Amino acid sequence: MKPAPFEYFAPRSLEGALETLSTHGGDGKILAGGQSLMPLLNFRLVKPACMIDLNRIPELSYIKIVGGDLAIGAMTRQSAVERSQVVHERCPLLAEAIKYIGHVAIRHRGTVGGSLVHADPAAELPAVALALEAYFDVVGPHGSRKVSAEEFFVDYMTTAVGPEEILREINFPILSPSMGFAVLEVARRHGDFALVGAASALALDESGNINNARIALFGVGPRTVRARQAEASLKGQRPEPTSFQDAAKLAQDELDPFSDVHASAAYRRQVACVLVRRSLEKALSRVRNGRARDEKTDH
8 A cells, every 4th residue: 555645844943844734724744753654654544635744853852851850852763762871860761661662673763752642552652651740842833831641642542732733842750769660561572562561660768668659551441541549559558569469450450451353351451460560579679779789889
């Protein structure tokens, strides 16, 4: 199959891209990395009147620290995030998730913003955004606005970005260096979309009790799910196997996954329970290893 005919534009600035998008009344489609869009075009599942290519706008590609956030331009390549020492040091949950995305060649073309706006429910980055409580800088003809991750992901492959808006930047709040983290997923082959996945982060107070827990699940429904009840059950608890297992069961109970040719709903719920428990255990191990390193340094 080949795409239906469309006009092609390659603006050199964000303002130019917004003007072109507005001129075409929302009938345009934004081209970022193209890893998800091109197959849709070739199968004619989408037939835009025009294509607006953002690849010639350098102002949309960067990684920097802004206050207490890691700010990433929407057109930043996933491979750039994967190689960034700043990301590894300040946002290790994001660094860990990136390596699960497709293959090296895909990450060289794929963009952070493109993946997030595509909002595939089996993708890793939406789960990281939810777990870290990221927020999005969206610009349009009436100016810019901030959108929380909770509000950004609306439904299956649907976000809060309007037809005449463009995602400019993603801000990931920097968590405490003492916070453990883990991303785990089950896929048929390396590089495939996850059948089920979990992203978790965990922190302990001075008494060794859990004082912060984040759990986000992907591949379990029309959009990524934040397991709020499971998180709440962990706060103030000792980080023990029974606490993690109880939280995993609560996370499982919050899910209403779908069945398809790849996996049944029952399978997804069961695997989600296992991955939540294992990701919390891995996050705890990293918390304790970090504390051990700190203690050795102090002595």
